[in-house]
Amino acid sequence: MSSVVQGFNPRTGEPFGDGVPKTSDSEVDRIASAAAAAFGPWSSLPATERADVLDSLADALDASSELLITTADTETALGVPRLTVELKRTTNQIRLFGEVLREGSYVEATLDTANPDIIPPRPVLRRVLRPLGPVAVFSASNFPFAFSVAGGDTASALASGCPVVVKAHSAHPRTSVETARVVASVLPEGVFGIVYGTESGRALVQHPAIKAAGFTGSTGGGRALFDLAQGRPDPIPFYGELGSVNPTVILPGAATPDIAAGFAQSLTMGVGQFCTNPGLVFAPASIVSALGEAVAASGGGAMLNERMCDSYRASTDALAASDLVTVVSTGTKPDEAWAVEPRLFTVPLETFRDNLEKLTEEHFGPAGIVVTYSDPADLVDVLRRLPGTLTGTVHAAPSDHEAAGVIAEALRHIAGRLIFNAWPTGVAVAWGQHHGGPWPATTNPLHTSVGATSIRRWIAPVTYQSWPDELLPPELQDANPLNIPRRIDGVLGTH
Amino acid sequence: MSSVVQGFNPRTGEPFGDGVPKTSDSEVDRIASAAAAAFGPWSSLPATERADVLDSLADALDASSELLITTADTETALGVPRLTVELKRTTNQIRLFGEVLREGSYVEATLDTANPDIIPPRPVLRRVLRPLGPVAVFSASNFPFAFSVAGGDTASALASGCPVVVKAHSAHPRTSVETARVVASVLPEGVFGIVYGTESGRALVQHPAIKAAGFTGSTGGGRALFDLAQGRPDPIPFYGELGSVNPTVILPGAATPDIAAGFAQSLTMGVGQFCTNPGLVFAPASIVSALGEAVAASGGGAMLNERMCDSYRASTDALAASDLVTVVSTGTKPDEAWAVEPRLFTVPLETFRDNLEKLTEEHFGPAGIVVTYSDPADLVDVLRRLPGTLTGTVHAAPSDHEAAGVIAEALRHIAGRLIFNAWPTGVAVAWGQHHGGPWPATTNPLHTSVGATSIRRWIAPVTYQSWPDELLPPELQDANPLNIPRRIDGVLGTH
Structure with missing residues (x-):
């Protein structure tokens, strides 16, 4: 077994650059523990300040684009034009989470007034979503930027207030090193870490400090890590995007x-x-x-x-x-x-x-x-029997509309995104995006790895009952000092 | 092994009523398959019509209260006053989900307009939450109504559009039979089923037609079923509420x-x-x-x-x-x-x-x-080391407020609900309630088994890309025919 992760040039088959040392178990422990120590301060930063850090991160990655793109092109052979777009997509995605934090409804602030006359009686209840803790992110091979070190899982977890430890993909170690250097230069100590080598990933997903994990990759690799995460003494949420047949x-x-x-x-x-x-x-x-x-x-x-x-x-x-x-x-x-x-x-x-x-x-x-x-x-019965898939596509002329409705009804049980008269490649980063689907498209059909709602994977509710206003998080205080959308006695609004 | 589930009177230790036959594997298969067949029609009903059915169910249970309460008191010894309140709580909970369906924001309708000028370009995207499919519900011993056959898991899953198959708890088989009779009399064929006996529960959670499961009970029993659910060829979401130490x-x-x-x-x-x-x-x-x-x-x-x-x-x-x-x-x-x-x-x-x-x-x-x-x-370090718990309570005088803030910050990492100057028993049914917490309080810290948002467990996103308006679900059509709150280009409102 080699002690390093070695990158290669797929066009020549030759090694590229220095191998990156595999991370030992004790180093994984040190990095995960540092993430746990950083959780309190990072999660306590006001959301708008975390948004500012994310903007700085996007700017820093854009400023390093030449080195990042050149390195990634050598290691992946995906080509400079595609990688240029992918990096821009990645930094735009980071900026979208800044928008999400500033808009503020992602915490789902919910306030109920007291009602002693119903059964059971209702005290004053105030609910908000808070970050889970350090998150492990497993990079993908096929998107060296958008689903890797500074990709959507990392950005959404950081945005939520969770520190992140990335497991780099072996297909692009030098790109991972260069990207990690930029990320670490912007984020506070311990909020971001990275590990290399298959064994480090197995140690990471089982580490007591890690409270959730995100993964993009093969069904086999994802299932193995999912099983480790669910087999822990304390199982953790594991969000894997695995295989997809994408019927058209x-x-x-x-x-x-x-x-x-x-x-x-x-x-x-x-x-x-x-x-x-x-x-x-x-x-x-x-x-x-x-x-x-x-x-x-x-x-x-x-x-x-x-x-x-x-x-x-x-x-x-x-x-x-x-x-x-x-x-x-x-x-x-x-x-x-x-x-x-x-x-x-x-x-x-x-x-x-x-x-x-x-x-x-x-x-x-x-x-x-x-x-x-x-x-x-x-087609209806066959489509319903297909394995879960990220997308389902229909091409139809006006004369096909009735059939399109029937096909869509079959597809929506197996697919996370339904596309009309277009092709499924190209996943927009938006509020309404859903990049998910039933097993094996993902390990959890409720969640997406792309778009504004991907932040929902890393935050969980806490309800404060009869709590004094001055001791509440600002999102829940009477005066709504952050001026965020909230639900009061069941009614959504900005109050 | 007995072939029936026999109820007992805890006050006398004597058997009560006829034993209920344990459900065979082939019967479990028949019931789960009937639920799968009922999924299409039930999930296609307009939400307001499902709300009407839920109201009828609540009324029917209230109308049978005398028989239900008498039977439950004999089987559980919990007493008529408590059981009277619990049944009322159960029917009020069913009615709350009617409110949730009529308000309509639970589907998180999200519309994005096209923007061809950003990277990556954004087509028209429309996201909505849709029901997962048949749900297995495992009843609890300690709440023969509120967390049993017609309890919160059943009500929230039915509300979402999912058929339900309940695994009855062996501590109150006759109460389960009588409750199931009422539920089945109100719901369309196949939308509700019930099974009896430990083995039937194991078969149920592994049945291909079952797409998610809810459980309330012991850590040992919950873990065993969680492991079966996650060990399936196609793992399914399993929401278990297990053990809780509830520090005060x-x-x-x-x-x-x-x-x-x-x-x-x-x-x-x-x-x-x-x-x-x-x-x-x-x-x-x-x-x-x-x-x-x-x-x-x-x-x-x-x-x-x-x-x-x-x-x-x-x-x-x-x-x-x-x-x-x-x-x-x-x-x-x-x-x-x-x-x-x-x-x-x-x-x-x-x-x-x-x-x-x-x-x-x-x-x-x-x-x-x-x-x-x-x-x-x-206390801070000790509280942080406690196992995950449903609640954490602080009793404080005005002179304690600073300490209360420090204690709350420690408790919110381990508890789903924080209570101030009250006691944790009594869980209000409300929009802002959270009845959950980190492992082992539950198997998934993101979700609650009580309150309006418990419906979120049974619904998953589907995004329609560039889809013709007339083929969209009504929640996503331009005209907003259901007049529900929606998010358009990132902005929440009723438009």
Whole structure:
């Protein structure tokens, strides 16, 4: 076993930069304990002051963009244009949480007046959400910024008042080191820490000081950490975003050749290494050849690491060799060490239905299966049987609206986000975003890892009963000194 | 193994009424499948129509109050006055959820307009909370109405649009049968089911049709079911309310003899069989004799079942025999089969601190430990080390206010509800209530089993992206036809 986490250049397969020492158990303990010590002061800062710190963090990351993007491009081969957008998305996300803190309704301040005449009698009750404590964040491979060291889990947890200890992903150790350097330079001592190596992650999620965890990655890796978190003497909330098949239904009226280019672009974006990659398409047979031509004209690229590359090749080769599906087309690939090419398969609905488990295995990368159908009504039962998924997409012409309603009703039981006449890749950072879904899309269908409400994962209610006004948190005091939206005797407002 | 669940009269120890057949695995499967079939229609009912059904349910239970209360009194020995209040509390709770549905903000409707100029670009996003699917509810022994067949878990899940399958508690099978008869007479076919026997509960929580579970009971029983729920191929949310030590701090200015009567009443209410029983009191030594006199003057009663009675006697005998604590006083008990007497112990803070784990074991029943201290500042570290608890209470005079603030800051990390100059028993049903807390008070610190927000446990977000207005749920349509509070571009209001 190596004592360092070594980064590589996926275009050449060569090591990149110095390896980063794996974090020992005693170092994990020291970092988690420092986070616990920092929890009191950080969580006691007024929310608007935490918002100012988040703005500074966003500015500092933007100021280091050149180094961060260059490093990440070498380690991930995702390309400078994509990484430039991803870093901007990451800093905008941090700033959104500043907005959330300043608006203030995220604490759900709720005030009830007394009513001695009901059963049971009601004393004065005041409820507010408070941060849980130090949070462990497990970085993803495929978003070296947006779902990594300074990504959405980290930003939302810091915003809530929780210190964060990140477990860096082994696919981009140098990017993690550089990002962590920026984060640590802005945040107070102990509020942010980082650990390296698989074993450090296992120690972290079981550490008594850690009160919740966030994860983005594979179903296998996520399940293993979920099991450790739930197996603790004191189980903790574990928010994992795992695998997702992202079904897309192309209804008959929308099944025209001009849809094909958008599909191929979404399927192959970032070498298909998106959790919202539309790898499973239900379409009339008439459109298969157009989809195939678009994929044939598309290019692949180097995958994030050698294991993913090998795994994609093995699993798509096995699929191609099986007698269940037909190969439609194959795209091109650059001459790079860990490069793969897009692949498209097709299967009739009846065969898919009879082999649903096998044919819904995720092939992480730019591979898609087109399931051909004749009547949209036949899709309802199959869609309801799909595993939980982050997204479900419908392409429809005006003539398809009735069918679209039926398909949406089936999809909403299995998917966290329903998309109309667009493609699922590209996850906006907004108040109304939901990036989640039933198992195995996530480990907890109530929560999202993107958007304003992702902060809800790290805060829990406390109710103050008959408490003197001057001893209450400001969010709950009579005068509403923070001027935040509150609910009083059941009525929402700014009072 | 008996094939029936047999009820008993705790006052006589004799069997009561016919045993209720244990539910077989195939019956559990049939009932859970019926709940799954009922999910579509029940969740599609407009919320205001579900509210009307809940009102009818409350009325029907009130109309059957005589039979329900008489049956429950025989099976639980909790007494007609208490059970009359508890049933009224239960029906008022059901009606509160009608209010919650009519007010409408519980779905957190959130609308974002498009903004193509930000990174990443934002399409039109509309987020709403939708019910998860059939819910398993595990009844408690100590509240045959409020936390049982038609209790808060059932009411909140039905309100959310989820069908419910209850696992009846073995301490009151006949009460469960009679309550279930009323519930089933009001609700549509399949929306409500009930199963009997320990094995049926294990089958239920692992059934593929069940999408979430609620539980109120012991730490051991809750942990076993939690582990089954998390060990499923598809883990489901499991909301358990388990054990709670409910620390009370009597600050020096409040340490006067007139506090003692309130303490003894709260400690012995319902024979101490309350999850918010104040069994752990931190007080100046000067007040111990007054507390002891009040407990000596108090009466015990018959416990809910023989096992609890035996367990209380054994655990308090062992405590009395240990050299860690001193017996302060013992109350009286009626001459009934499973009756126990209140017991009060005392221990100095230093001894308590050194034996914290042993001395915070829950003695379910009317037993209390007074931990004597000299300086309130010495309490902070000890309070922070206590296990998670539903409540934390402070008794303070005006001269204690500074100390009260320090104590509250320590308590809010371990307790879900903080109470000032009152006792923790009695949990109001309100918008601002929180009946939860860190492990082992509950399995998930983010949620409550009492109050308006308990509905949040059974609903999860779905976001509609670029979706045609006429195909959206009414909560999200442009015209806001339900006239509910919504958030638009980050701003809460009724628009």
